[in-house]
Amino acid sequence: MSRATTATIHLGALRRNLARVRERARGAKIMAVVKADGYGHGLERVARACADADALGVAALGDGLRLRSAGNRQRIVVLSGPDEPGDLAEFRRLQLDAVIHHESQLAWLAADRSASSKIGRPLRVWLKIDTGMHRLGFDPQNIVEIYTKLQALPNIDPDIVLMTHFAASDEFDNGLTAAQIARFKEATVELAGARALANSAGLLGWPTAFDAGAAREDGWVRVGGLLYGLSVVEGKIGADLGFEPAMTLSTRMISVKQVQKGERIGYAATWECPENMPIGVAAIGYGDGYPRSAQPGTPVLVNGARAAIVGRVSMDLVTIDLRNVSAAQVGDRVTLWGSELPVETIAAHAGTISYDLTCGMTRRVLFVEDDR
Ligand SMILES: Cc1ncc(COP(=O)(O)O)c(C=O)c1O
Numbered sequence: 001m002s003r004a005t006t007a008t009i010h011l012g013a014l015r016r017n018l019a020r021v022r023e024r025a026r027g028a029k030i031m032a033v034v035k036a037d038g039y040g041h042g043l044e045r046v047a048r049a050c051a052d053a054d055a056l057g058v059a060a061l062g063d064g065l066r067l068r069s070a071g072n073r074q075r076i077v078v079l080s081g082p083d084e085p086g087d088l089a090e091f092r093r094l095q096l097d098a099v100i101h102h103e104s105q106l107a108w109l110a111a112d113r114s115a116s117s118k119i120g121r122p123l124r125v126w127l128k129i130d131t132g133m134h135r136l137g138f139d140p141q142n143i144v145e146i147y148t149k150l151q152a153l154p155n156i157d158p159d160i161v162l163m164t165h166f167a168a169s170d171e172f173d174n175g176l177t178a179a180q181i182a183r184f185k186e187a188t189v190e191l192a193g194a195r196a197l198a199n200s201a202g203l204l205g206w207p208t209a210f211d212a213g214a215a216r217e218d219g220w221v222r223v224g225g226l227l228y229g230l231s232v233v234e235g236k237i238g239a240d241l242g243f244e245p246a247m248t249l250s251t252r253m254i255s256v257k258q259v260q261k262g263e264r265i266g267y268a269a270t271w272e273c274p275e276n277m278p279i280g281v282a283a284i285g286y287g288d289g290y291p292r293s294a295q296p297g298t299p300v301l302v303n304g305a306r307a308a309i310v311g312r313v314s315m316d317l318v319t320i321d322l323r324n325v326s327a328a329q330v331g332d333r334v335t336l337w338g339s340e341l342p343v344e345t346i347a348a349h350a351g352t353i354s355y356d357l358t359c360g361m362t363r364r365v366l367f368v369e370d371d372r
Contacts, residue, residue, distance in 0.1 A: 004252040005284045007365050008338075009041050010372040013244040014049035017227050020242060022052075024203055025221050029054035031077060031196070033224030035063065040289075040358035041228060041247055042367055044070045050227065055097070057222055061087050064096040077126060080136065081105055089114035092123055092155075099163070101128040101136040106146065115155040122157040125150055126196065129187055131180040133167040140187035147191055161220065162188050163196040170233050172205040181209045196220035200232040204241060230343065230354045237342040238354075247358055248338030249290075249365075253302065253330055255281035256322065265319050266311030271296050278322035279310070282334040287315040289360040290336060291350035294318075298349035301335040302328050 021030055032053035033039075038046030047056055047067055055075035058064055061083070064076045077097040082088050085108040091098050092114050100106065109115070115123070127147060130137030138146055143162075151158050164184045168174040184197060195212060198221045202209045225231070229238035229245035238245055259279045265271045273279075280302065286292040290313060298309045300318070302325045311319045322328045337343040343354045350357070361367075 003283055003364070003366075004250075005288050005365050006250055007040075007361055007367050008248045008250070009045055009367060009369045010244070010246050010248070011045070011049045011369055012371045013229055013246040014041070014046060014227060015052075017229055017243050017246065018050055018052060021203065021221070021223050021226055028219040028221050029194075031055040031057045031220055031222040032227055033057040033079075033199075033222055035059035035079060035224070036359045039224060039228050039230070039355060040361045042369075043067065044072070045367075045369055046227075047072050047074065054220070057224075061090055061094075061096070064094055065090070068094045068096075075124075082108060084108075085111065088112045088123070095121065097124040097126060097161075099126040099128050099136075100150070101130075101138065103138075106149065109150070109153055109156070112153075115153065122155045124157045124159070124161075126161040126163050129162065129164045129184060131164045131183040131187070132176055133165055133180075135165070137164065140183050143187045144190055159193060161194045161196055162191060163220075163222075166197070166199060166202055166206075166209070169199060169201040169206055169209065172201075172233075177202070177206055177209060181206070181212050185212055194220060196222055198222070200224060200226040204232065225355060228358060230358065237344045239339075239342070245337075245339050245343060247343070249284075249336040249343075249361075250338070251282050251284040251288075251334050251336070253280050253320075253328060253332040253334055254283050254317075256328055256330055264311075267314055268312060271311040271319075278326065278328065280307070280320040280322045280325075280328055280332075280334075282318050282320060283316065284318055284334070284336060285314050285316040287362060288365050289357070289362045290318065291346070291352060291357060291360070293352065294346065294350040298346060299341060301341050303332045304335075304340065306341075 030053050032050040034046045034056050035058050037043045057077050081098040128137040168176045197209045200223050203221050229243040231238045261275045284290045292313045296310045305325045307325050310321045337346050347354045
């Protein structure tokens with residue numbers, strides 16, 4: 001029997017989540033954010049499930065290349081744009097939209113020789129404004145000037161999309177988001193063109209952000225987490241927000257044995273058995289992407305029944321307290337997260353967020369898909 005560590009990706013859940021986003025988007029176009037290998041769910045697979053999205057958002061040129069090589073013809077936006085001047089010819093060849101966020105990219109565009117070859121359609125540009133996150137983007141004060149310069153460049157689509165990204169939109173009472181929206185509006189008041197402000201939490205919790213972009217017919221929302229059914233609000237699970245998890249992570253039990261009271265389990269012997277008890281060992285560990293930081297007490301499901309991890313997570317294995325699942329045996333299915341065990345619960349036990357966990361699956365995990 002080969003190692004059974006499996007991430008099952010539910011294409012039906014992805015499709016339904018996209019439809020739910022569409023319902024809430026009040027006519028705005030939807031960019032399905034599929035960066036980081038589709039938040040760990042598989043880039044090409046997620047793109048296929050999101051065939052109805054108006055665009056796909058990826059982090060880097062290489063992802064655009066992967067999607068085009070797989071035959072994808074959707075609009076694709078590279079969220080950090082070109083990394084070096086030579087990338088521009090690839091953007092044109094592959095017909096990828098470029099987010100432009102830095103002066104260096106403006107200089108590359110101005111000097112771009114591939115612009116003079118009139119092959120294909122003009123380069124589509126999304127102009128990113130730094131309204132307060134202070135990661136990528138131009139100072140709002142310079143936006144009108146940069147926008148005007150960009151529009152004057154040869155072979156650039158004059159329909160430039162204006163965008164910004166929120167730093168704290170998941171906190172629905174955080175004034176920073178309101179300030180970011182106000183800065184965005186002020187900086188762009190004179191400019192035509194589509195707006196793209198809201199991420200998942202912006203869509204759920206910031207109608208004003210949303211109106212600033214989507215009140216216009218050509219508004220966009222850029223949605224990642226909700227597509228995958230991941231919560232974008234602390235203390236909630238995806239289902240609380242009306243979305244379904246698109247990944248189930250499971251494996252099998254490969255050992256069950258009795259361990260005596262006072263004996264210690266696993267590396268560094270950190271967990272002591274309080275009584276004679278059954279300990280199960282499941283074939284998953286941090287070498288698969290299960291978080292090493294998961295604390296004793298982190299829940300798992302053994303044949304659907306709730307049990308908990310004890311001892312340290314090791315590279316290939318986790319150890320499980322089976323006192324509540326006395327019938328457990330070798331070969332039983334062990335679920336690490338999925339619809340019956342929210343990934344957000346595991347993230348909370350591991351001191352991280354759900355995105356970190358789904359993005360962290362390694363190549364050793366077998367990926368399969370179903371229509372559920
Ligand atoms: C620029 C940009 N837009 C949209 C998103 C999607 O965010 P979320 O997963 O919160 O919807 C991301 C993800 O971090 C992003 O970097």
